[in-house]
Amino acid sequence: MLLDFHDRLRQAGLPVSLSEWLTLMQGLQAGLGTLDLENFHSFARLCLVKNEAFYDRFDQVFSDYWSGQAQQFDALLESLDTAIPEEWLKSAKLESLTEEQRAQVEALGGWDALMETLAKRLEEQQEEHHGGNRWIGTGGTSPFGHSGFNPEGIRIGQSAKRQGRAVKVWEQRRFKDLDGSREIGTRNFKMALRKLRRLARDGRPDNLDLDETVRATASNGGLLDIHLRAERRNAIKVLLLIDIGGSMDYHAQLSETLFSAARSEFKRLDTYWFHNFIYEKLWQDNARRHSQHTSTAELIRTYGKDHRLIIVGDATMSPYEIMVPGGSVEHWNQEPGALWLRRLQQAYPHCVWLNPESSQWWDTTPSVRMTRELMSDRMFPMTVDGLQQAIDCLKTPITITSDAEKH
Amino acid sequence: MKDTANSGAPASNYITTDDLQQAVDAALTLQRPLLIKGEPGTGKTELAIEVARRLNAPLHAWHIKSTTRAQQGLYEYDAVSRLRDSQLGDARVADINNYIVRGVLWDAFVSEQHSVVLIDEIDKADIEFPNDLLQELDQMSFEVYETREIITARQRPLVIITSNNEKELPDAFLRRCFFHYISFPERSTMQRIVDAHFPDIKQDLLSAALEVFFDLREVPGLKKKPSTSELLDWLKLLIADDLPPEALKADDIRTVLPKMHGALLKNEQDVHLFERLIFLNRQQQNKQR
Numbered sequence: 001m002l003l004d005f006h007d008r009l010r011q012a013g014l015p016v017s018l019s020e021w022l023t024l025m026q027g028l029q030a031g032l033g034t035l036d037l038e039n040f041h042s043f044a045r046l047c048l049v050k051n052e053a054f055y056d057r058f059d060q061v062f063s064d065y066w067s068g069q070a071q072q073f074d075a076l077l078e079s080l081d082t083a084i085p086e087e088w089l090k091s092a093k094l095e096s097l098t099e100e101q102r103a104q105v106e107a108l109g110g111w112d113a114l115m116e117t118l119a120k121r122l123e124e125q126q127e128e129h130h131g132g133n134r135w136i137g138t139g140g141t142s143p144f145g146h147s148g149f150n151p152e153g154i155r156i157g158q159s160a161k162r163q164g165r166a167v168k169v170w171e172q173r174r175f176k177d178l179d180g181s182r183e184i185g186t187r188n189f190k191m192a193l194r195k196l197r198r199l200a201r202d203g204r205p206d207n208l209d210l211d212e213t214v215r216a217t218a219s220n221g222g223l224l225d226i227h228l229r230a231e232r233r234n235a236i237k238v239l240l241l242i243d244i245g246g247s248m249d250y251h252a253q254l255s256e257t258l259f260s261a262a263r264s265e266f267k268r269l270d271t272y273w274f275h276n277f278i279y280e281k282l283w284q285d286n287a288r289r290h291s292q293h294t295s296t297a298e299l300i301r302t303y304g305k306d307h308r309l310i311i312v313g314d315a316t317m318s319p320y321e322i323m324v325p326g327g328s329v330e331h332w333n334q335e336p337g338a339l340w341l342r343r344l345q346q347a348y349p350h351c352v353w354l355n356p357e358s359s360q361w362w363d364t365t366p367s368v369r370m371t372r373e374l375m376s377d378r379m380f381p382m383t384v385d386g387l388q389q390a391i392d393c394l395k396t397p398i399t400i401t402s403d404a405e406k407h
Numbered sequence: 408m409k410d411t412a413n414s415g416a417p418a419s420n421y422i423t424t425d426d427l428q429q430a431v432d433a434a435l436t437l438q439r440p441l442l443i444k445g446e447p448g449t450g451k452t453e454l455a456i457e458v459a460r461r462l463n464a465p466l467h468a469w470h471i472k473s474t475t476r477a478q479q480g481l482y483e484y485d486a487v488s489r490l491r492d493s494q495l496g497d498a499r500v501a502d503i504n505n506y507i508v509r510g511v512l513w514d515a516f517v518s519e520q521h522s523v524v525l526i527d528e529i530d531k532a533d534i535e536f537p538n539d540l541l542q543e544l545d546q547m548s549f550e551v552y553e554t555r556e557i558i559t560a561r562q563r564p565l566v567i568i569t570s571n572n573e574k575e576l577p578d579a580f581l582r583r584c585f586f587h588y589i590s591f592p593e594r595s596t597m598q599r600i601v602d603a604h605f606p607d608i609k610q611d612l613l614s615a616a617l618e619v620f621f622d623l624r625e626v627p628g629l630k631k632k633p634s635t636s637e638l639l640d641w642l643k644l645l646i647a648d649d650l651p652p653e654a655l656k657a658d659d660i661r662t663v664l665p666k667m668h669g670a671l672l673k674n675e676q677d678v679h680l681f682e683r684l685i686f687l688n689r690q691q692q693n694k695q696r
Contacts, residue, residue, distance in 0.1 A: 017582055023437065032433050042426035046433055050581035052444060052588035191574060194534075214486050222493060 002076065005065050009048065012061045016048050023047050037066065037073045053384075189261035192387040196238075196308065196394060201230040237268040239303055239348065243313030244273045244286060251356035254382055255312055258354070262310075272299065276317045277337035278344065279328055296340055300347040308394050309344060309351035312382070315371040316357060322370055341374055349397030352390040353379040359386075420603035421450065421457040422596065430587040431458055440544050440566035442581070445589030448634030451569040454589075455525035458567065465518060467564070468525040469511040471532045477539030480510045480526075481549050481558075503553050512543060516560040524566045530573040537580040545583055592635060594621065604639055608646060615655040616642060619665045623672075628680060633671040641670035 009016045024047040027033060033043025041062055049058045066073070205228040216225040240262055242255055262269055272282040272294065283293040320327035322337045345351055353371065355362070359381040362368045372379045376398055380386040423431075431454075434441035443451045459466035469480055489506045492499060499505045515524045529537060543549045544566060548559035568584065570576065592600060594617065601613060620641070624632050633641075644667045645655075654666060664681060665671065672678050 015578065019582055023439070027433055027437055030436050032436060033429070039429065042429055043433060046426075046430050046585045046587060050442070050576075050578075050584070050586045055588065191572075194574070210486065214490065217490065224490070224494070 005061075008061050008065055009058070012057050014049065014054055014057060014061070020048050020050075034077055040073065189258055189387065190265050192384060192391055193261060193265040195388070196391045197234040197236055201232050203230045203233065205230045207231050234267065236266060237303075237307045238262065238266045238270075239299075239307045239309045240269060240271045241278065241282065241309070241311045241313075242271065242273050243276065243311075245275050247314055247316045248356075251314060251382075254356045258312060258382065270303065274313075275330055276313075277315075277321050277328070278311070278340045279331075279333045279337055280335065280340065296343070300343060303348075305347065305349070307348055307350075309348035310390070310394075311344075311351065311353045312356070313353070314355055314357045315353070315368045315379075316365050317367045319367050319370055322367060322374075338370075338374055341371075345375075345398055350394050351375075351378065351398055352393050354382050354387070354390060355379055356382040420600075421453055422592075422600045422603055423454075423457075424592075424596065427454070427587060427589065430585055434567075434585050435565055437585075438563045438565075440568055440584045442568045442570060442576075442584040442586045443589060444570050444572055444586070446591055446632070446634050447571060448636035449589045449591060450635060451589060452525065452527055455523060455527075455567040455569070458565065459523040459525075462521070462523065462565075464520055464565075465522045466525060467511045467515040467518075467522055468527060470527045471529055471536070473531055473533075475532045475536070477532075477536055477543075478510075480512045480540070481543065482510050482513055482551060483508045484553050507551065507553060512549075513558055515564045516547065516558050518564070519561070521562045522564045524564045526566065526568045528571055529568050530570040530576070534574055534577075537576050541579060541583065591624075597635070597638070600635060601638070601642060605642060605646065608642065609652065612645065612650070612652040612655070613642075615652045616645060619655055620671070623665065626681070626684070629672075629677050630674045631672075631677060633673075637671050637673070641667060644670055 006016060006021055024044060027043060027047060033040045044062070045055070045058055049055060207229055209227045209229040212227040212229070213225065216227055217223065240259070242259065244255075248255065259271065263271075272284055273286055273289070274282050278296065280296050281293045282296055282299060283289040285292060317329075318327070321329060325334055325336050326332050327336060353375045355368070357365075357368070362372065362379070368379075378390075378393055378398060380390040380393070430441060433439075443454060445451055455468070456466060484503075485506045485508055489500060489503075512524065515522045546559075547563050548557060550557050597617065598613070601608065601617075605613075616638075620633065620638050623629075648667070650666060663685065664678075668678070668681075672681065
């Protein structure tokens, strides 16, 4: 029963588990969410969706599933009474319409036009007809007949319940903003970054270790024997390299958000800046970037292999800037940027590249494609989902592809 | 740690929407925990208090802090007291039960009446916290390790859990809960909420205030958008000052900060942002003249 709906939810990427599905069934048997379709919608959402970020996606699937067959809901209710809940699905084979078809249907014109066409078609049509998009019958997208989807349609001989209002709750898409692929604020950034933690006890022992104290005291014949231990701290070390200036100006706010989130989340965070691509020099202070800079070789010597490397940049530039010595727009670089990136990868195998540019444009920019290859596909968009993937990816070291080795 | 709802409270001024009511009904019928999320100040905690009041059931509230451990909700074994007493030769030392301190869930489990448990701001605790409560919330029973006693709920309490989304909750935990997101009230719902709280408010003042309030929420880039509880505080101030509605109507939020803005804007940066916007607008207006 309703399994089709379940499959579609899973196809849409909603993590609906079997136990949640059974809860929904249990609830329906107990009479919950059976008042009308709207009631069912909110109950199904209550059972199946556990994150407001998925509300919008759920609403879309729901809308898509029920739009052509709202009257099937009554059949669902009946099936609950008889406890043989499969037969109704047969008629659920009814064509469910795509957005495109719907637009076509809506474009058919107003009431008068419909009445005229109806008269004409009644004349033309000779036999019984079901489905399709022209003749009068059941199902389908013709404006005449019933059980189909046409917002301006005329019903002929149908008693079943039909969609009551034009715009249903799930069609309003009120939760659109909450979808997980949205851009992120400091708080969401922090939540994602928090996953990148490795708790360790080190430093001065200044917390009372109660368990150990009790054990030691007991074995000491009841005389107090106090034991101390160090506090648990996040021991992860992060090295953040951020592209600044040029095309990155459009993403300045996003980079700033990431930077402030990272600074409050990691105790050991070092940030360096670069322009367009990584060459032999980086700097920590943007105001004095021309007078005070750090050589990249020194950076590699200074920070140990256990640092996690996060590079932020849109990687949008001329391919020469990556591949050719002297390609940099600012100065004469002896060695190509790709080589410096390779050295960084060897020094810090746990590395990712975050790209604030929307991922749909990546393939259209050659330099982004190249950088992505150089990073062995470890490039992620700067969204909640993207950052989470990046953090997961940081747990494993990079495997440098032989293809990139040539450079 | 334990609050008991006042059964003789005045008529309710908590306004629910249909789907929220349905969520509570479902949680009661199927006896599952109900997880509530929503913008701060949309009445998540209030919900539990209100449900307890309407069911006429005692409310066991457990407010979570960053240091709270799951065990504390069940019971705590006070080893330090026992250690101290043993050094002093206290007679109570012989019985371990004297040093077991009951937690909120224990209280709720042994309650004679059907009760409501509120686990407030579960996201404040460590990431593993919800996982540690899985079994207890599922089976509604737990074992006291020290005494080998098994505590089982006499009546399964209704568990309401609130979260502010600071941490993600584990999937295994989510699977066992019903989930409801309290979305920000629409204007008509907001009107009902305000009416319930201030039945005597002048309607023209209210509509002027709501105008300013919803305009304010539209301002892009605010760090903390004002929510229901801020609106209620602000209205209280406005009423206490007995401001005429004209005073608000004159305030186009694009030209002046609204009266008593301290109740609405809780962030220094937001106030600055606002002042800058106002400054820009005035400049534009001056140019037009």
